[in-house]
Amino acid sequence: MIDLYALTSPNVQKIYIALEELGLPYKEHFVDVWKGDQFAAEFMKLNPNGKIPVIVDHDGPDGTPITIFESGAILLYLAEKTGKLLPSDKRARTEALQWLMIQLTGVGPAFGNFIHFQRFAPQEQDHDYSLSRYRTEMLRILTLIDERLSSSAYLGGADYSIVDISTWPWMRLYMATPGAGEKVPHLARWFATIEKRDAVQRALAKIGKIQSVRESAQARDKDRLFGRGEFARA
Known part of the structure; x- marks a missing residue:
C-alpha cells in the first residue's frame, strides 16, 4: 500500500495518474496548502521542504517502507519499482529522461510563475515585466514541445x-484557453490522446472530488503559502 499526500496541483495530478496507470x-x-497543513510538524517529518506530493511506500526496497518527495523523484521511483513507463533500452531511456528534465526545470517553473503573477500576486503592484518574462518563456516551451511532438508520438x-504523465497536467492549464490547440496542433493531438x-480519467475523477479552502482563503493564508508579508524571510 502507498500513502499519497496530495491536493489538486499539477504536480500532484502527475502522481495520481501514474498510480492509476500502474494499478x-x-x-x-x-x-x-491553503490552510498551511504542509507546515505541520508531522508533515514536515515526511518532507522537510514542506511541499506536496509525498508518497510513503510501505512495500519499498527490501520490503521496508520508504518516503519520497518531489514529483519527479516519485515518478522515477514508481517507474523503477514496476519496470513500467520508462524505456529499458539505455539510449531510449536517456532520450526520455532529457524531456522529463525539461518538464521539471522548464515547464513547471515557467507555467507556475506565470500563473502566480497572473492570479496571486498583489494587484496593487506592477507585474508587467514578470508576466512578460514568464509568458515569453512559456510560449517558447510550448513551441519546443509542439515541434518535438511533430516527429514523436509521445514526449519521451x-x-x-x-x-x-509529468507534462500533461501542466498542459491542461494552457489547453483550457479557447483556441489554444490551433497554435500547437501536435501538442493538441498528444493532449487529446x-x-x-x-487511468487519466480515473485520476481526474478523484481529483475533482477533492475539496480545499482555496476559494475562501484569506490574505494571511495566501501570505503564508507564498512566503510574503509577515512570512517573508528577506
Missing part, C-alpha cells in the same frame, strides 16, 4: 511514459 493500491491523505519517444486514457 498500484494507494490511500489518499489530503494536505490543504515512441511509447507513453512518465515524461507524458492522453486525456482519453482510462
Whole structure:
C-alpha cells in the first residue's frame, strides 16, 4: 500500500495518474496548502521542504517502507519499482529522461510563475515585466514541445511514459484557453490522446472530488503559502 499526500496541483495530478496507470493500491491523505497543513510538524517529518506530493511506500526496497518527495523523484521511483513507463533500452531511456528534465526545470517553473503573477500576486503592484518574462518563456516551451511532438508520438519517444504523465497536467492549464490547440496542433493531438486514457480519467475523477479552502482563503493564508508579508524571510 502507498500513502499519497496530495491536493489538486499539477504536480500532484502527475502522481495520481501514474498510480492509476500502474494499478498500484494507494490511500489518499489530503494536505490543504491553503490552510498551511504542509507546515505541520508531522508533515514536515515526511518532507522537510514542506511541499506536496509525498508518497510513503510501505512495500519499498527490501520490503521496508520508504518516503519520497518531489514529483519527479516519485515518478522515477514508481517507474523503477514496476519496470513500467520508462524505456529499458539505455539510449531510449536517456532520450526520455532529457524531456522529463525539461518538464521539471522548464515547464513547471515557467507555467507556475506565470500563473502566480497572473492570479496571486498583489494587484496593487506592477507585474508587467514578470508576466512578460514568464509568458515569453512559456510560449517558447510550448513551441519546443509542439515541434518535438511533430516527429514523436509521445514526449519521451515512441511509447507513453512518465515524461507524458509529468507534462500533461501542466498542459491542461494552457489547453483550457479557447483556441489554444490551433497554435500547437501536435501538442493538441498528444493532449487529446492522453486525456482519453482510462487511468487519466480515473485520476481526474478523484481529483475533482477533492475539496480545499482555496476559494475562501484569506490574505494571511495566501501570505503564508507564498512566503510574503509577515512570512517573508528577506
